[in-house]
Structure formats: structure tokens, C-alpha cells
Amino acid sequence: xDNASQDKASTDKASQAExxxxxxxxxxxxxxxxxxxxxxxxxxxxxxxxxPVTLEYPEVLPxxxxxxxxxxxxxxxxxxxxxxxxxxxxxxxxxCDDLIQIEMHRDDNKKPVVDIFTIDMGRCxxxxxxxxxxxxxxxxxxxxxxxxxYSREALVLDKRDLTVSGKESDDWRAVRGFDPHVE
Amino acid sequence: xxxxxxxxNRDLDTEDMVVNIGPQxxxxxxxxxxxxxLNGEVVKDMEPVIGYLHRGKEKMAESRSYFQYQPTIDRVxxxxxxxxxxxxxxxxxSIAKLKVPKRVEYIRMITMELNRISSHLLWFGTFLLDLxxxxxxxxAFREREEIFKLFEDLTGARMMYNYYRFGGxxxxxxxxxxxxxxxxxxxxxxMFDEYEAIVSKNPIIxxxxxxxxxxxxxQCMEYGVTGPSLRACGIAQDLRKTxxxxxxxxxxxxxxxxxxxxxxxRYIVRMAEMRESLRIIRQxxxxxxxxxxxQVNAAKKAIEDAKKRGETPEELNPDWLSMGQKVNLMxxxxxxxxxxxxxxxxxxxxxCYIISDGTPKAYRCKWRGASFSNLSALPSLMKGxxxxxxxxxxxxxxxxxxxxxx
Numbered sequence: 001x002d003n004a005s006q007d008k009a010s011t012d013k014a015s016q017a018e019x020x021x022x023x024x025x026x027x028x029x030x031x032x033x034x035x036x037x038x039x040x041x042x043x044x045x046x047x048x049x050x051x052p053v054t055l056e057y058p059e060v061l062p063x064x065x066x067x068x069x070x071x072x073x074x075x076x077x078x079x080x081x082x083x084x085x086x087x088x089x090x091x092x093x094x095x096c097d098d099l100i101q102i103e104m105h106r107d108d109n110k111k112p113v114v115d116i117f118t119i120d121m122g123r124c125x126x127x128x129x130x131x132x133x134x135x136x137x138x139x140x141x142x143x144x145x146x147x148x149x150y151s152r153e154a155l156v157l158d159k160r161d162l163t164v165s166g167k168e169s170d171d172w173r174a175v176r177g178f179d180p181h182v183e
Numbered sequence: 184x185x186x187x188x189x190x191x192n193r194d195l196d197t198e199d200m201v202v203n204i205g206p207q208x209x210x211x212x213x214x215x216x217x218x219x220x221l222n223g224e225v226v227k228d229m230e231p232v233i234g235y236l237h238r239g240k241e242k243m244a245e246s247r248s249y250f251q252y253q254p255t256i257d258r259v260x261x262x263x264x265x266x267x268x269x270x271x272x273x274x275x276x277s278i279a280k281l282k283v284p285k286r287v288e289y290i291r292m293i294t295m296e297l298n299r300i301s302s303h304l305l306w307f308g309t310f311l312l313d314l315x316x317x318x319x320x321x322x323a324f325r326e327r328e329e330i331f332k333l334f335e336d337l338t339g340a341r342m343m344y345n346y347y348r349f350g351g352x353x354x355x356x357x358x359x360x361x362x363x364x365x366x367x368x369x370x371x372x373x374m375f376d377e378y379e380a381i382v383s384k385n386p387i388i389x390x391x392x393x394x395x396x397x398x399x400x401x402q403c404m405e406y407g408v409t410g411p412s413l414r415a416c417g418i419a420q421d422l423r424k425t426x427x428x429x430x431x432x433x434x435x436x437x438x439x440x441x442x443x444x445x446x447x448x449r450y451i452v453r454m455a456e457m458r459e460s461l462r463i464i465r466q467x468x469x470x471x472x473x474x475x476x477x478q479v480n481a482a483k484k485a486i487e488d489a490k491k492r493g494e495t496p497e498e499l500n501p502d503w504l505s506m507g508q509k510v511n512l513m514x515x516x517x518x519x520x521x522x523x524x525x526x527x528x529x530x531x532x533x534x535c536y537i538i539s540d541g542t543p544k545a546y547r548c549k550w551r552g553a554s555f556s557n558l559s560a561l562p563s564l565m566k567g568x569x570x571x572x573x574x575x576x577x578x579x580x581x582x583x584x585x586x587x588x589x
Contacts, residue, residue: 032386033386036384036385036386037385037386037387039380039381039384040380040381040382040385042380043377043380043381044318044381047318047322053325053328064335065335065336065339065357066357067335067336067337067338067339067354067357068335068339068340069339069340069343089513092251092513093248093250093251093512093513094251095247095251095252095253095254095255125254125255125258125343126340126343127253127254127257127343127345128254128339128340128345128353129250129251129253129254129345132353132512133512133513141339
């Protein structure tokens with residue numbers, strides 16, 4: 001590394017630390033100590049006249065980003081029919097072993113039909129792995145964090161709970177740069 | 184045992200007392216148990232008991248694919264998980280010889296330095312809370328919240344990012360994000376001045392920190408202490424300088440060091456480090472290839488339009504991509520090999536050593552966390568000191584317990 005700059009930095013810091021040490025050692029005098037405490041209190045006092053930075057949560061909701069890792073949802077096609085093809089890619093990359101349960105079969109036209117799709121939101125760690133590997137961009141995360149419920153069982157969401165309507169899906173896709181209309 | 188300024192009445196025939204501090208103690212920042220032998224108020228002996236937060240981080244890697252394992256890394260070093268991700272991802276990249284675009288390296292550097300500031304801010308707040316000052320905690324959290332908002336816009340999560348990928352990042356930065364970062368780093372120095380006005384020369388803080396918890400260079404070497412605690416002793420050991428990874432060799436910054444190695448010096452070094460981080464971010468923002476995402480997208484669109492017209496336009500500069508070589512995350516199999524990456528995390532050296540046997544799962548994944556070594560120096564620092572100094576000294580080491588137990 002650059003020795004000169006390091007030496008300079010070290011001497012700067014050293015002299016700075018020394019300066020602080022000498023001028024404000026406990027023996028240095030009561031007056032300087034009082035001044036410093038006054039300065040600290042002044043800073044605290046300044047905050048009385050500032051706008052609060054906190055939000056009053058249930059009334060005011062935070063402005064969440066489009067990429068927020070929230071509740072999982074299954075998007076649908078624009079007409080509201082299933083988009084999921086039951087490939088189980090999401091289940092394979094999930095770090096929480098058997099969190100996502102999928103059962104599917106193929107109908108007479110060899111089209112995939114998803115029978116069962118459950119996600120245990122109580123064990124989900126909201127990592128977003130499933131959303132990244134989905135080949136049809138079906139499983140996605142909504143900017144919704146209010147998931148509390150009265151029992152663990154209520155947090156196991158089935159396909160009906162997870163599926164969002166066609167219009168909501170289109171809105172979701174439109175905001176995030178996907179092609180909103182999916183046939 | 185003589186402690187300046189303390190008179191101990193030795194007329195009474197006293198016995199040593201064993202006090203159990205923790206595991207549930209607000210000042211241990213996690214779950215740490217300290218079996219302390221006290222003679223009056225003087226600590227005679229101290230034995231940390233760890234393992235309450237052991238989650239098998241290393242073993243988990245052997246039963247999950249690399250992509251499946253990656254989100255679990257965040258949960259260990261939760262205050263600065265970008266560093267853990269960088270160590271993990273960089274190790275895999277060097278095994279699989281994946282090329283990483285320059286733009287991605289810059290995004291990684293900017294996010295890591297922001298993460299260092301957020302981690303140091305939390306340290307600053309809780310350290311002073313341990314010393315009895317309540318207001319700085321709220322001020323520190325106010326700025327930390329702004330950094331978290333930036334991270335949320337970028338990755339979707341505030342603390343558990345899961346953003347770096349083998350060969351790139353999950354998504355390019357959102358348009359306008361760099362301007363928001365610039366806005367933050369423009370006002371951050373003023374905020375740091377505000378903190379220092381309350382703390383740096385406060386006589387009560389000085390009384391409790393100057394000359395306490397002195398650590399010598401030899402002690403640091405014996406225990407393997409790294410990070411700001413080491414630099415406070417006067418050793419300018421910083422992996423970003425001595426062994427530049429990412430793009431740290433393209434930016435200019437100093438390594439702040441102090442001389443005495445006491446609690447106060449560790450505070451001074453960390454405050455100086457935050458300002459250096461701002462310097463690095465400022466240079467990163469100026470040098471990032473492609474600049475704002477809007478510009479990159481416009482360039483991509485121009486190329487597409489030209490292709491539609493049947494022309495053969497110049498390809499997009501490979502440095503501008505957000506993902507080098509596209510890998511199939513589900514079946515990502517690096518070739519057999521091994522690699523170690525050491526990074527300078529806010530707490531010190533952080534290393535990730537991966538042995539791959541050509542399967543989708545790691546054969547072995549070893550982590551080296553700075554907190555474990557830093558914590559092991561605590562008993563020697565505490566011996567012969569007053570019990571009330573424990574939280575000042577322990578807090579100054581900036582130990583994070585999940586990283587100790589892993």
C-alpha cells in the first residue's frame with residue numbers, strides 16, 4: 001500500500017487523538033466539561049424543533065419499494081386463469097425444505113393443471129429465491145407485510161389464498177417493467 | 184491490584200464471588216454468558232460461554248445447493264450481510280471462473296460501504312446506550328433507516344438482502360437510485376458532526392473510555408483481533424488496502440488508525456472509518472460504468488431498435504451489464520476446486536472457504552468471522568478492571584453473537 005499516505009493518515013489521527021486527550025482529561029477543568037455537556041444538550045434541544053421522522057403506522061403506511069419482499073402471490077394471466085405450470089422450480093430452490101407444496105397433473109390436451117399449491121407463510125424467510133427462478137414469472141412477492149394471524153394453520157396459504165386476480169396481476173407487471181398483458 | 188482513582192478497603196475479609204452475566208442480558212447484544220469472578224467490584228477472572236445461537240451455518244451448506252444456501256447466510260451476520268454474500272459469491276466465482284462486469288463490482292462496493300456505515304451506526308448507538316446515553320441511539324437509527332430505505336429500493340429487503348449472485352447481481356439498480364445515495368452522502372457528514380458534538384468530548388464519556396480497555400499490539404496478534412479494534416492499536420491492517428478485492432484498488436481512501444488502543448480510540452477509529460466510507464462511495468458513484476440505470480437502459484434500447492431496423496449495432500459495453508455470464512441457478516455446478524475469499528467486514532477479517540467437488544452442493548464451507556477472535560480477547564482485557572467497565576469494553580469490541588456461534 002501507499003506508505004506515505006498511510007503515515008500521513010496515522011500522524012493526523014494520532015495528533016487528533018492526542019489533542020482530544022490533553023484538552024479534556026478529567027483534570028483539564030470543570031469549565032470545559034460544562035461547555036461540552038452544554039453543547040451536547042444543545043444538540044438534543046435542537047431536535048425538539050425538527051419534524052419527526054417516524055410514521056404513525058396503522059394510519060400512515062410506509063412507502064414500500066417495488067422490489068419489496070412481502071407476501072408471496074401467484075399471478076394469473078390477464079383473463080384471470082392460472083399462469084402456474086407446476087414445474088416445482090420454486091420448491092426446489094426454497095431454503096426452507098418443504099415450504100412450498102405443489103401437486104399437478106396434465107389434462108387431455110397435455111396442458112398442466114395445478115391441483116394443490118400451498119405455501120406455509122409462517123416458515124417463509126422472504127428471501128425471494130422462488131421469484132427468481134420461476135420460468136413463467138408467476139410466483140412473485142407483493143408489497144404487503146401485514147401477515148399476522150391467530151393461528152399457525154391460518155398462515156398456510158392454499159392456491160385460492162395465493163392467487164390474485166387478472167387485473168391485479170396486470171397492475172403488478174405494469175409497474176415492474178414486465179409485459180402487462182399475458183395470454 | 185491497583186486501579187487509579189479507586190480506593191478499595193481491604194480491612195474486610197471478603198470472598199470471591201462468581202456472577203453469571205447473561206445469557207439474557209441487554210448489553211450482550213445477543214446471547215452471551217460471561218462467568219465472572221469478582222473480588223469486590225474488581226473482575227478477577229472471566230470466562231465467556233458461547234454457542235447459544237449455534238445454527239450450523241457451515242453444515243447447512245453441505246445439504247443445500249449453493250443458491251438454496253445463499254439466503255441463510257444473511258441470518259448469521261445480520262448487521263452487514265452484504266459482506267458475507269460478497270465472500271461467498273466471490274469464492275464461488277473464483278472456483279467457477281465467472282467473469283464479473285465492472286458495473287457489478289462497483290454496485291457491490293457501494294452497497295458494502297453503505298453497509299459498513301449502517302453497521303457502525305448501530306454500533307455507535309448501542310455502545311452509547313450501554314454507557315447510559317440514550318439520545319445518540321435514536322439519531323444513529325434515524326440515519327440507519329435512510330440507508331435501509333436505499334437498500335429496500337435496491338434489493339427489496341432491509342436487512343436480509345440476498346442480492347449478489349454468482350457472476351453478478353439479481354437486478355440492476357433502479358433508475359435514480361444513485362442520486363438518492365448521493366443525496367444521503369451529502370448530508371451524512373453533517374449528521375456525523377452532530378453525533379460527535381454530543382459524544383466526542385463529553386467529559387462523562389471521556390471518563391469512562393479514555394485509558395480503559397487498553398489493548399497492545401502483541402495482544403491483538405495473540406488473539407487474532409482484526410478490524411477497527413486492531414487499527415485502534417496503531418496497526419494499519421486493512422484488507423481493502425493490503426489485499427485489494429472488488430474494485431478497492433480504483434478508489435482513493437485512507438486507513439484511519441489511532442495510537443493507544445483504548446475504548447475511546449476504537450470509537451474514534453470507527454467514526455473516522457464512516458467518513459472514509461463516504462469518500463469511497465462518492466468516488467464509486469462518479470466512476471460506476473454506465474452511470475445511472477436510465478442511461479444503461481437507453482443504450483440497450485438503442486441497440487435493440489437498431490437490430491429491428493436490420494442494422495448490426497455495436498454490442499453493449501460488457502462492463503455495463505448487471506450479470507456477467509448467465510448461470511442456471513437451480514443446477515449451478517462449479518467445477519471441482521477450492522477457493523477462499525477474505526474481506527474486510529465492519530468487524531474485521533471475514534473469510535469464506537469453499538471446497539467444491541463438482542456437485543451442486545458444497546463439499547465443505549468454512550467461515551472465518553471476526554467476532555469470534557475479537558471476543559476471545561475480552562477476558563484478558565477485563566482482568567483487573569472494574570465491573571462497571573465491562574459494558575464499555577465489551578461494547579467497544581463490536582461483537583455480534585450470531586457470528587461468534589455461527
